[in-house]
Amino acid sequence: MSKITTGLVLGVALLATAGCAKKRDANTIPPAPSETGPVNPGEGDSDTVAAPINEQFRREVSSDTVHFAFDQYDIDPEARAILDSQAQWLNSHPNTRITIEGHCDERGTREYNLALGDRRANAAKNYLASRGISPARITTISYGKERPIALGSDDASWAQNRRAVTIVIS
Template sequence: MRITRVGATALVVAGALAISACGKKAPAQLPPDPGPATSTETGQTGSYGPVAGSQADFVAKMMGADTIYFALDDSAVDAEDQTALAKQAQWLQQYPNKRATIEGHCDERGTREYNIALGERRANAAKNYLASLGIDPSRITTVSYGKERPIALGSDEASWAQNRRAVTVTID
């Protein structure tokens, strides 16, 4: 019996060594660098950063201001949110042909139906504030995801605070 175990172990080790010996060896010369990225239909990065007017450009210029946050069971736009939305409005005024969707989100507490309605109120509050800053409301659509798309997983106040939000996403 002891010989069988030793033999089996030796067979497994020999097999592992044989398989590892068949692995690919590194090439002697690496292929050339593809060079700077270019703008394509799906890509949004140019040789010097994001393409102007793209979603990547919007996110880069907003530096976090593409998202506003709300208090528990609230859809009011506070002073900090107004600053972020003013920055969004400035970008949207620079690109008058760009449209945007504002996504309303909630934390996990409450029923699905209640959170869908609350997410809609949050998205509409952001849309209305952008409209008050001169952005044509027909350029902005809203959608509510309620509690279906949390950004932070967890059942604590820190996670819930991150999930009570409205996110602006630009579209072509």
């Protein structure tokens, strides 16, 4: 009788712990910032409709994205040129705020990639600050490997996913 009781207790315990398994909550990954910011009134002539400010930013800078080498977060000469173009645009739009997203490729743990994405976003932020952009205008967020733009598991895809993206939010 004690073997049956022990078996039942173990079975109930197994079922109870299986029901407690942590499930991935869709809310654990922050939502993507809006691709379109508010319209910037007063810019352009009256014949043109003002484009959303983020679209204007993307049109007028050399790129909204800087890329990084594997396991790196340093700003190389190509990234400096892109960030210089962003700094120039931001200096001409002094009331505009941005978010810099840090991203990684799929290799490595989630925790490691979140930390690396944070270092990448902050490296871009610090570079823009060194070019005269107030750090108070810049927020950063790391998505780690959670939001790839290239889904392949090869060098070309990984290179596209190692990035920091500047998004104009206001």
